[in-house]
Amino acid sequence: xxxxxxxxxxxxxxxxxxxxxxxxxxxxxxxxxxxxxxxxxxxxxxxxxxxxxxxxxxxxxxxxxxxxxxxxxxxxxxxxxxxxxxxxxxxxxxxxxxxxxxxxxxxxxxxxxxxxxxxxxxxxxxxxxxxxxxxxxxxxxxxxxxxxxxxxxxxxxxxxxxxxxxxxxxxxxxxxxxxxxxxxxxxxxxxxxxxxxxxxxxxxxxxxxxxxxxxxxxxxxxxxxxxxxxxxxxxxxxxxxxxxxxx
Ligand SMILES: NC(=O)c1ccc[n+]([C@@H]2O[C@H](COP(=O)([O-])OP(=O)(O)OC[C@H]3O[C@@H](n4cnc5c(N)ncnc54)[C@H](O)[C@@H]3O)[C@@H](O)[C@H]2O)c1
Numbered sequence: 266x267x268x269x270x271x272x273x274x275x276x277x278x279x280x281x282x283x284x285x286x287x288x289x290x291x292x293x294x295x296x297x298x299x300x301x302x303x304x305x306x307x308x309x310x311x312x313x314x315x316x317x318x319x320x321x322x323x324x325x326x327x328x329x330x331x332x333x334x335x336x337x338x339x340x341x342x343x344x345x346x347x348x349x350x351x352x353x354x355x356x357x358x359x360x361x362x363x364x365x366x367x368x369x370x371x372x373x374x375x376x377x378x379x380x381x382x383x384x385x386x387x388x389x390x391x392x393x394x395x396x397x398x399x400x401x402x403x404x405x406x407x408x409x410x411x412x413x414x415x416x417x418x419x420x421x422x423x424x425x426x427x428x429x430x431x432x433x434x435x436x437x438x439x440x441x442x443x444x445x446x447x448x449x450x451x452x453x454x455x456x457x458x459x460x461x462x463x464x465x466x467x468x469x470x471x472x473x474x475x476x477x478x479x480x481x482x483x484x485x486x487x488x489x490x491x492x493x494x495x496x497x498x499x500x501x502x503x504x505x506x507x508x509x510x511x512x
Pocket of ligand 1: 280281284329330356455456457458
């Protein structure tokens with residue numbers, strides 16, 4: 266696997282789940298980490314895991330949906346670390362419900378965190394990467410952004426938006442040696458999915474050819490690939506990590 270040795274990586278939503286696994290995987294392969302989460306008090310465990318691998322870590326409180334919060338976090342990150350080589354836009358939420366009954370608040374909340382949040386971090390870190398004349402962005406989308414899902418029109422739209430944002434940013438920043446790709450996970454075992462009813466989980470499993478739910482590390486290994494020079498000739502792409510679901 267191509268190295269991220271000595272690189273500085275910023276991961277949003279790093280307190281738990283897929284974000285934590287990504288931070289740990291990047292640290293295992295030699296990167297130093299800037300960990301961001303709206304629940305900064307939850308970052309201690311991820312930070313301890315990164316330090317246990319001998320890497321440096323900075324923890325920042327950041328709400329991806331608030332531009333002032335994002336800009337303050339990115340300014341502090343650069344003050345403390347000097348540069349940002351890798352950005353992983355991972356923070357995300359769900360507020361599921363059928364379209365006919367979905368409230369405007371639930372629509373706005375999901376679009377604001379998942380899509381606007383990705384835009385705000387991409388813009389703030391993109392400026393730095395353009396100045397550096399180099400960097401890599403990996404955005405966590407979802408299989409649902411590719412195939413849709415009953416009961417998740419807000420989430421599906423937000424993740425389809427993340428994919429379109431990724432492709433546009435890839436086209437805008439390629440000449441500055443900045444790459445942007447997306448990962449579209451399927452059903453991954455985290456706090457986000459543990460709340461789903463058992464019958465829904467059973468139905469989902471029936472659509473997964475590899476016949477198991479994914480683990481956060483399954484996603485993190487692919488993020489590592491996209492963050493490393495092994496994917497040096499890839500930009501604007503979406504890699505699905507779903508056990509074959511949605512093919
Ligand atoms: N779990 C899955 O099956 C699955 C599938 C496809 C995509 N994803 C995506 O992967 C990403 C991570 O999901 P997860 O399953 O690890 O979820 P999770 O709920 O376990 O973790 C999400 C993290 O994001 C943080 N966060 C939420 N809102 C934030 C905000 N406004 N600002 C900063 N941080 C915020 C949370 O505090 C939490 O630490 C999300 O973008 C999600 O949509 C998850």
